[in-house]
Amino acid sequence: MNEPFISAVPVLQQLEDAGYEAYFVGGSVRDYLLNKQISDVDIATSATPEEVKAIFPKTVDIGIEHGTVLVLFNLKSYEITTFRTEGDYQDFRRPKEVAFIRNLTDDLRRRDFTMNAMAMDRMGQVIDPFKGQQAIEQKIIQSVGHAKERFSEDALRMMRAVRFVSQLSFHIEEETMRALKELTYLLENIAIERKRAEFEKLLAGDNWHEAFRIIAETNICAYLPGLKNKKSEIEKFLSYDGKNLTTSEMWSLLLFCLKLSEKAAESFLRDWRLSVKEIKHILSILMYLERRLEKDWSVYDLFKAGSIVIESVEKLYLTIKRLNDWTEIERLLTTYQELPIKDSKDVAATGTDLMKWFNRNGGPWVKESLVQIEQAILNGIVKNDKQNIKEWLLACSQN
Numbered sequence: 001m002n003e004p005f006i007s008a009v010p011v012l013q014q015l016e017d018a019g020y021e022a023y024f025v026g027g028s029v030r031d032y033l034l035n036k037q038i039s040d041v042d043i044a045t046s047a048t049p050e051e052v053k054a055i056f057p058k059t060v061d062i063g064i065e066h067g068t069v070l071v072l073f074n075l076k077s078y079e080i081t082t083f084r085t086e087g088d089y090q091d092f093r094r095p096k097e098v099a100f101i102r103n104l105t106d107d108l109r110r111r112d113f114t115m116n117a118m119a120m121d122r123m124g125q126v127i128d129p130f131k132g133q134q135a136i137e138q139k140i141i142q143s144v145g146h147a148k149e150r151f152s153e154d155a156l157r158m159m160r161a162v163r164f165v166s167q168l169s170f171h172i173e174e175e176t177m178r179a180l181k182e183l184t185y186l187l188e189n190i191a192i193e194r195k196r197a198e199f200e201k202l203l204a205g206d207n208w209h210e211a212f213r214i215i216a217e218t219n220i221c222a223y224l225p226g227l228k229n230k231k232s233e234i235e236k237f238l239s240y241d242g243k244n245l246t247t248s249e250m251w252s253l254l255l256f257c258l259k260l261s262e263k264a265a266e267s268f269l270r271d272w273r274l275s276v277k278e279i280k281h282i283l284s285i286l287m288y289l290e291r292r293l294e295k296d297w298s299v300y301d302l303f304k305a306g307s308i309v310i311e312s313v314e315k316l317y318l319t320i321k322r323l324n325d326w327t328e329i330e331r332l333l334t335t336y337q338e339l340p341i342k343d344s345k346d347v348a349a350t351g352t353d354l355m356k357w358f359n360r361n362g363g364p365w366v367k368e369s370l371v372q373i374e375q376a377i378l379n380g381i382v383k384n385d386k387q388n389i390k391e392w393l394l395a396c397s398q399n
């Protein structure tokens, strides 16, 4: 065993000392067996949430109705979830109610895929009633039990299957795939936020081309905002290698391929329920990308875009042009770093200064003058110093 499991062993130990069972479960066990980096461990226990809270002095109720308590232990936090089965499923969504149980196997049975339905005890012994280790060896994604039933219970599992194709480069097992093809329409009922979480993980995976192909071929895309009947646009998207792109950059590349107007792009992102901040960021990338495809950066655009957008635009430019010269990005970022001002706030004169110097009331002229000043500073015409700016402006106004 390695970190972060080792630090969490005393947590399992304390639960066991109190007479309960406790195991590592889910993605962390899968990733451990795959020798992948593990961010955090999930713990499952036979103790009820109240019993967990009685054992550990510092806890936070983060999802107590689903049986999850956050335990703070040795400056780390652990999600501990009571073994449970899921009651009736309604509308192909999450279960209406959960029932706490004392049996590990039944908890593992409710999980989505065999590779995710394993547990590991504090000695490192793997408990694997559904042949998850075999699935990992064979690199297959297989539903626990009957795929059709499992996808009907919670249709999001179909998207999870595809995002694991992207993240792990596994294949979807035959029966699971057959069920997926048959039941994609059930995704209609799934909340966008849940779909987005899986979709973004898919976009970030190494094997996203194959995963996206499945999305297109199984018609999952008909149940994703803005991707219905976009066959040729999706083909174009798939033609790019998209290596080393961040999630925002992948959204931007997808939008570039969809060829939407700015307004339509905004509503596409809103339909996916991205945050206002992220939408603004992606729209900014897209705007400068369009410009960049027409001509080289102006100093003023570098200044307005800022280093994060510059880098994203350049990465996308190289991707779209199928070029590999990453040194150009460094060159542009150096140019940006050497700009005398990086932000409008850096200008040594303010709107108030301008009104005083010209003895005029505020109005659109103030903003226009400030832009003029920014450009003059950036082009080296005037130094970013209050006195210099004042003299330059007064001289300009006399001409």
Ligand code: ATP
Pocket: 025, 026, 027, 028, 042, 110, 111, 112, 113, 116, 117, 154, 156, 157, 201
């Ligand atoms: P990641 O590494 O992306 O976190 P994960 O497998 O840990 O992947 P989570 O969403 O964190 O995925 O879920 C933790 C575990 O809970 C899964 O491994 C699986 O056992 C179970 N699980 C999650 N979502 C579902 C679902 N929709 N249906 C059934 N089981 C699920």
Ligand code: MG
Pocket: 026, 027, 028
């Ligand atoms: Mg997880």
